[in-house]
Amino acid sequence: MSNYPRPTAQTLLEIYKKATLIKQNDERIIKQMMAGKLVMPYYSARGQEIIPSAISVSLEDDDYICTIYRGIHDMLAKGFPLGEMWAELAGKKTGTCKGKGGPMHLTCPSKGMMVTTGIVGSSMPIATGLGWAAKLDGKKRVSVANFGDGASNIGAFHESLNMASLWKLPVIFVCQNNRYAEHTTYAEGTSIDQISKRAAAYSMPGVTVNGNDPDEMYGAAKVAIERARAGEGPTLIEAMTFRFNGHLLGESGHYMDKDVYAKAQADDGFPKLRARLIAEKIASEADIVAIEQAIDKEIDAALEAAMAADFPDVSELKRDVFAEEIA
Amino acid sequence: MSNYPRPTAQTLLEIYKKATLIKQNDERIIKQMMAGKLVMPYYSARGQEIIPSAISVSLEDDDYICTIYRGIHDMLAKGFPLGEMWAELAGKKTGTCKGKGGPMHLTCPSKGMMVTTGIVGSSMPIATGLGWAAKLDGKKRVSVANFGDGASNIGAFHESLNMASLWKLPVIFVCQNNRYAEHTTYAEGTSIDQISKRAAAYSMPGVTVNGNDPDEMYGAAKVAIERARAGEGPTLIEAMTFRFNGHLLGESGHYMDKDVYAKAQADDGFPKLRARLIAEKIASEADIVAIEQAIDKEIDAALEAAMAADFPDVSELKRDVFAEEIA
């Protein structure tokens, strides 16, 4: 990893801005839900902000990503428009999916956010197909498959990595290892100490990095993306992280070991990056506060517009089932 | 492999007897089919005889095995009764499955032959469950899952090996690598040079042996079976072999490279073992001829009884769907 490319000061600031948007947006969603103003199942990614932020700075709008129910962080890092996102979370007709999809199926092709699935493991076969399309297009476009540590134990993982490796597809498999699958600890569900080691079963490069460290995460992603763009095939990246709000908002969290949790908090990547930017004089406290305030305003606007918008008409049940409307 | 236990002369002879039964039975099935006296899809295992023969000598009747459409060799080695097998192939009421299952679903619990499936990969999750049952029984019983090289690319393989390893189940995963999956060569479907290497992804011992060599096959199987009986968990054995009659009886075989085929013939385990028994004076030519003739008689009897038996009554469509008959 020592030979990884390192992010410039400029890139670090960009990563921090994305992470701030993700974190503040997450906090706002929770606030709205607590106030009963948003009703939906919510899988917070608080703690995983650095991963997609450090990956996305090396991606273009037309690079593809597929993600999961716990994927709003991946989307925002990729440039998903806040307004349409909030409208969708509120189930409004102005949402990206006209309110039909909701939090688990947020989609935005113009930003390469092609598929969000609520089925564990299913982001991988589809991202593999997008990789095939990207390869056929011949435009050096890549496809990123996001999934969790628990998902690495489902059959679709195996089939996807084997096929992507055989066909040398430009796919980056990003396993966001937050140590838990719902209430199951990593070791209770997974028979190997590091998921990245499974890459060897497909003659694929596999690496484990600290997903909360922007240098490591940026470097590993950059190398994998370059490799994919160069037509050299897929890579499996295991990004170690933690999700501080548990699996589903509202759960007890009893299944999480106190010490593990405390240690994870000490490793939280977000405050560390904030402190580092200041220490390395990449940004002043004032700059950062300005960033935070600007983002809060963006969120205010998105939220207000979403709340003010109308719900879709019931006739929408007949549309988008097929291209032609149902009689 | 040098430290593997080696078969005694007595065991080698036992292995040869099983292999002879498998080979002669296969030849007779083909003869009957060519004569139009048996009508069924047939997946010959000619060339793979040594594998189950060298495994089964270390198994008891109450050890479980699950196998696939290409599995008659596994069954005969495990002691599957010839008479009921032939009656089943002929679709007669005297068949093990009353004629309802046919060649792809031959079953004989009294010999531990629990499930035969026609779905690639599906022998593994079920054998894993039998391993769980065996472990709960606490009788040191083991469960053997037979499958092909192509099957190692399907999701069920991944889920089964992960679960069996996590739960330390007494399962032996036997991948009979005959280099082809239907008309697809090993390398066209599999992203790694040896399937045994995939065992590492599950912290499981994995070994590749020459499945046509009774010493290697016996040794690897013995070690894995002992390990399972001792409660130390599963093993993945990749047995290299070849299937000389192609995938499905009647196919053209054009997809098979002539040189590869010729080389495989030179490595055919059956004639080699026959020659060795004589060379090592374990059996004389006369002994072997006697064995061959005795087996031919057994097959004659099974075949004649099968042909003479009645077909099941149509009312059988209402039985064995549920425990209670369909009204």
Added chain:
Amino acid sequence: MSEQLTIVQAVNLALHDAMEADPKVLILGEEVADKQEGGVMGVTKGLSTKYGTDRVKATPISEQAIIGAAIGASVGGYRPVAEIMLMNFIAVPMDMITNHAAKLRFMSGGQTNVPIVIRTMTGVGFSTGGQHSDYLEAWFAHTPGIKVVAPSNPDDAYGLMRSAIEDDDPVLFIENLPLYWTPGPVTKEKVPLGKAKVSLEGKDISIIAHSRMVTESLAAAKTLAGEGISVEVVDLRTISPWDRAAVLKSVGKTGNALVVHEAVKQFGIGAEIASVVNEELWGKLKAPAQRLGAAFSPVPFSKPLETAFAPTAATIADAVRGIVKK
């Protein structure tokens, strides 16, 4: 002497009693052990603590291996109760269920059988959207070799679970999420599979329903009673094999039939029941058997759409008026 329990408690009690009664009963699935809080809804709470983690196994996220392990263990002499957390996820182990669990008895000529129960939950109402709310019972009712049950109340939930576990064939046991916390009396009597129940007697029309639609139908019946329409509600309880005799008896009496399910109407189980009613009671019906089901679309997220998607007491009442008024 029947206590008041919710369906969550009733199923949990049935599992406890079954594990107590028969050491061959096993539990497996994601999160089912107490270390993982006894299931996401707590349905399996206490079982691993009481019966140990050899008999109650929390699994990896591996639905094919979960059902495969249940099948293998059952062929090996056990009675596993496997949980597939939500019904949409049942598509993942579909091969294990339809090509194996449902067929091994027949394909082996009765030499083996697969006494497993597959528990799963589903239902609209909690804004979980397109991949977490579907009713898919029709797929399995069309599959010979597996039974399908769906209780509408705590008493049946307990009784059907006990019978499902004791049944020698695979049983798909469908639990409804919104009904989970509705309390009701539990007699702890086993409920035979394949037997429907008349939940409400009436004269003008028979509503045939299961799971949450029974509750909606009873609510509709109340409204309609006020309008002088007397509704009989038949709770199928078992969808396959379904109780033809009970349904035909009821419709033979009322002369009108409305089959209601939360699943999509087209090609849903209502079509089979309506067809049999029309075939068997031809000439005795006042109107052709009618069906009410969900819209022909995936389950939508947005609240107004989700509400409009599946039948409700109101739409059921309207359908009844439409039929009886004719």
Added chain:
Amino acid sequence: MSEQLTIVQAVNLALHDAMEADPKVLILGEEVADKQEGGVMGVTKGLSTKYGTDRVKATPISEQAIIGAAIGASVGGYRPVAEIMLMNFIAVPMDMITNHAAKLRFMSGGQTNVPIVIRTMTGVGFSTGGQHSDYLEAWFAHTPGIKVVAPSNPDDAYGLMRSAIEDDDPVLFIENLPLYWTPGPVTKEKVPLGKAKVSLEGKDISIIAHSRMVTESLAAAKTLAGEGISVEVVDLRTISPWDRAAVLKSVGKTGNALVVHEAVKQFGIGAEIASVVNEELWGKLKAPAQRLGAAFSPVPFSKPLETAFAPTAATIADAVRGIVKK
């Protein structure tokens, strides 16, 4: 100027013409390239040689990845035709098909769509037994968002395949094994999805069928004609969305309906069609719509059982006599 082709040749020709007409059309599946002999039945022969192995990909035995790859490629702007060798194997990628291919358009509010064709073959008659012969169209007809077609002859096989590939939504294309080598004229006209065809005009009863059952029904019609019973045969061609207008028109004329399919009768697609016929033509029917389908059991291996399992010209003729004689 219509040539005589078998269904194998007609589908192969349709694939050639589609790949020629649109560079976005792709093929994937086990054994589909010429190196593997262009499919186990040769349906994809010549395609990889002509269009290259980037567009025609032989896959590992990984049905979930096969359908996932097709979905992803289609969302990326391509039109993949994926082969799932036999219909029973479709249970393996069931999640990819029902939770994803069929739902992405709706769940994304129309931002994405999945223009894929899933080719699969099935059918009894070749002693392939319990896991290689099932007709499972009912599962998919009950799934909003995916279309289901099943040709009965070479001309429709060509025309439906061309339309299926051009359709902007997922289409399940069911091929019948025993019919593969039956020759027939091929006009190379595209056949619109959702449109049935009257294969034989008649006055006394309408038989509604698809795939091989059309052939059996026509044979039965011949026999019955000799007995003075005039049978109309309606070939559905598309099972979902099915052609209600054509079916109701035919039954409205004959006053009798018999729906025939090779799939298990219970909860099969015949139930939906019979229900709609009874609902819509109530009062105009001489008898309730009847259904004929396979026995309620897995497909048996033994020849006499396999023959008795599914409808035949003889059993169809008997069913018609039973209805018309009434």
